[in-house]
Amino acid sequence: MSLGPAKLLDSVISARLFLALGIATLVVSCAATAPAFAFELFGRKFFEGTNAEVAVVPDAQPYTLDLSVGADEEIAEAVRSASALHRERDRPPPGAAGLLARARGDYARIMAALYARGRYGGTIRILVNGEPVEAVTPDAALPDPAPVSVTVDPGPLFRFGEISIEGLPATAITVEDRDALDFDDWELTEGAEARSGAVLETEGRLVEVWRQRGHPKAKVASRDLVADHRTRTVDVTLVIDPGPEAQLGTVQVTGTERVVREFVRRMTSIAPGEPYDPDTIRRARERLQRLGVFSSVSIAEADLVGADGLLPITFNISERKRRLIGGGASYSTLEGASLEAYWMHRNLFGRAESLRFDAAVSRIGAEDLQGLNYAAATTFRKPGVLTPDTDLTLQLAGKREFVDAYESRSVNIRGGLEHRLSNKLTGSTALSVERTYVEDAFGSNRYTIVSLPSELDYDGRDNKLDPTRGLRAKVNAEPLFELEGSTPALVARASLSGYFSLSDDDRTVLAGRGALGSIVGGKLADIPANRRFFLGGGGSIRGYEYRSVGPRIGDEVVGGLSFWEASIEARFRVTETIGIVPFIDAGAAYAESIPDLSEDIRVGAGLGVRYFTGLGPLRFDVAVPLTPRGEDSSVAFYVGLGQAF
Known part of the structure; x- marks a missing residue:
């Protein structure tokens, strides 16, 4: 034939x-390649490939x-x-x-x-x-x-000829319409290659325009494609049926076991009778997923809009196990090893309340047992306290920090609210009371601090552990009052990181990060050392010891009242599992609230290897200080999970 x-x-x-x-x-969607090896564990096959037993x-x-x-x-x-x-x-x-x-x-x-x-x-x-x-x-x-x-x-390549679309809204195109149509990536145009996928993709966008306008049952009523073999063109006629306009109806919840069903319904924030909007339903699903108690959340809209104009919505959920444990580890030749562990209960009273115990120890191997750092915290979190997007957090934490610059022991209790302003923007504020003992170049001092730490966090990254596009910006402000010395102060800090893919397959990514901060009010000695700005280490200027960069009194680093730092990385993915990352870091900290840019800058540079796993990339970095002081090491190694920033 x-x-x-x-x-x-x-x-x-x-x-x-x-x-x-x-x-x-x-x-197109099903075409994929499989690994060429497999093994079986507890009756389940992993990495099964084309050479597996048939x-x-x-x-x-x-x-x-x-x-x-x-x-x-x-x-x-x-x-x-x-x-x-x-x-x-x-x-x-x-x-x-x-x-x-x-x-x-x-x-x-x-x-x-x-x-x-x-x-x-x-x-x-x-x-x-x-x-x-x-x-x-x-x-x-x-x-x-x-x-x-x-x-x-295959025959010759055809191109689109005349394009006719019937059933578009008669009113002006809105911002949401433009987002749904995505004109920047529009392929169904006269003269473009007549790929069938462009027709299907356009249909989805046209239907989404009507859904954004409150018509949940919009569909493609007819599709006519006429191929002219003389001119090698394809004429396309699409007819869109918007269907009836609707309002959101009753919200049903299925699959709950220990989570209170009415709580789930409230957390969707869907009010029966409000205009149908797919974004409202999407936000409801994301809100339920953020609770952390559900392994899956699916949504089923009723097949038909009711005679009353209402469209019932059903949320089908599956609960996770309530208790979990976890941990992490990292290593640096300058800072030693760090170990972290936690235990968490995700649903204490049936409304996604969580209780978490954290413990950490660091500088293992860098110091003897007397020089280890310890931290422990107990955190209670209750979601949906004022609105479905507002969480209450209560925390009791203790910390012992021993670095070359100072030794501190602190106990902190705080309670605050976190509110999600949008899908990418979160704001938080809290009341904090801290008792701290510090021994440093200024002697031994005790501090009692009452503060209001607040933060705005914008996260537009496409992936938290291995971003290739987007921005991350944070602004922190902490007005505080130190009771022992009657010292008011404001600690402010801002950071921005950006990611730009240089290739369509995201195998080459340019990443940059910058941060700055200032403490206003009080002299250097009035501010506890654990509040001052120190630089150096794996999350700062690589190649320098942790918290070793800053103003000095004699030979001792005392930290600063202002700072800036910046990093740039070129992330090359060489194979599916291996990446190479050259990087350079720079920064400085200053004794005054306003930076003195004439002072020396510390610069570090190096090369990293990334091993990509399902949990994120494993990070292996080697760095050298380019502007070292006499006591700085000549090279440093770092190991961790996730990109450096």
């Missing part, structure tokens, strides 16, 4: 491609395949990915009937792959045992193995 353009080349051929378009999307098929009909595609490699690869004969060539089908079904199904699959790449005049010829596949009967006796050949001529 041969499929090709009509013999009457001067005629216009109308082809309604509903099935082919759907298959094209399925073929189940024996009764009455299997082996075959050999000769697949020929007269086109460039991109189309040839698309045809190979679409062809079941090629993909399943190591899995013989059951009998001749199974082989024939697989071969005949390849006509639609391969044609759909060609349509997806703008090829509407292709020919496909499939032979089984030298005969056209449609001429072979299911009970035919085939040799073992049966010879199968597939010959594909």
Whole structure:
């Protein structure tokens, strides 16, 4: 059998491609490669690949395949990915009937792959045992193995001709409409390659315009594609049916076990009777996911809008285990090893209240047991206290910090609120009382501090552990009053990091970070050492010891009242699991609230290796100080999880 353009080349051929378009999307989305090794643990297979053991098929009909595609490699690869004969060539089908079904199904699959790449005049010829596949009967006796050949001529590239869209809103296009249409990435335009995926993608955007306008059942009423083989163009006519306008109806919740169902309903923040908006439903789902008590949250809209204009919504949830433990570790040749562990209960009283105990010890190996740092904290968190987007946090924490610059012991109790202002912006404020003992260059001192630490956090990164695009910005302000010396002060800090992908596959990323801060009010000795600004270490200027960069009194670093620091990295992904990261860090801290930029700057540079895992990249960095003091080490190594920033 041969499929090709009509013999009457001067005629216009109308082809309604509903099935082919759907298959094209399925073929494109399902094409993937698998690892080439596997192992089994507790009855489950991991990393199973194409060489894994194949189940024996009764009455299997082996075959050999000769697949020929007269086109460039991109189309040839698309045809190979679409062809079941090629993909399943190591899995013989059951009998001749199974082989024939697989071969005949390849006509639609391969044609759909060609349509997806703008090829509407292709020919496909499939032979089984030298005969056209449609001429072979299911009970035919085939040799073992049966010879199968597939010959594909993709034909010429077609481009879009006239585009007609009916059913768009009569009113002016809104900002939400533009976001839904995404004109910056619009492919269905006259003269563009007539890829079938562009039609399907455009349909989704047009439907989304009506959904954003409160029409939940908008759909594509009809789709007409007319291919003209004389001009090699495809005319497209789409008709959109907006369906009825609706309001959100009752909210149902299924799957709850220990979480109170009414609490879940309240946390969606959906009020029955409000206008239908898919963004409202999306935010409700994200809000439930952020609670941390559900392993899955799915949404089911009613099939029809009710006679009252209401559309009921059902949230189907699955609960996580309530208790969990976790931990982490990092290492530096200058700072030693750090270990962290925590235990957490995620649903104390049925409304996603969490209780968490944290413990950490650091500088292991860098100092003897007397020089270790310890920290412990107990944190209670209750979501939805004032609004569904507002959380209450209570914390009791203790810390002992021993570094070359100072030794401190502190106990802190705080309570505060955190409110999510948008999907990317969070604000928080708290009341904190801290009792601190500090021994440093200014002697031994005790401090009692009452403060109001507040923060704005914008997180527009695409990935928290391995970002490739977006920005992260934080602004911290802590007005405080030190009771022992009657000293008021304001500690302010701001940071900004940005990520820019230099390639479409995100294999080359330029990352930058900057931070600055200042303490206003009081002299250097009036501010506890653990509040002053110190630089150096794996999260600051790599190559210098932790908290070793700052103003000095004699040979002792005392920290500063202002600082700035910056870093830049070029992140190259060499293979799927290995990355190389050259970097440079710089910064300085100052004794006054306003930086004196004439003072020396500390600069460190180095090279890192990243090993990419499902949890994020493992980080191995080596750095050297470029502007060292006499006591600075010549090289430092760092190990951790996630990118440096």
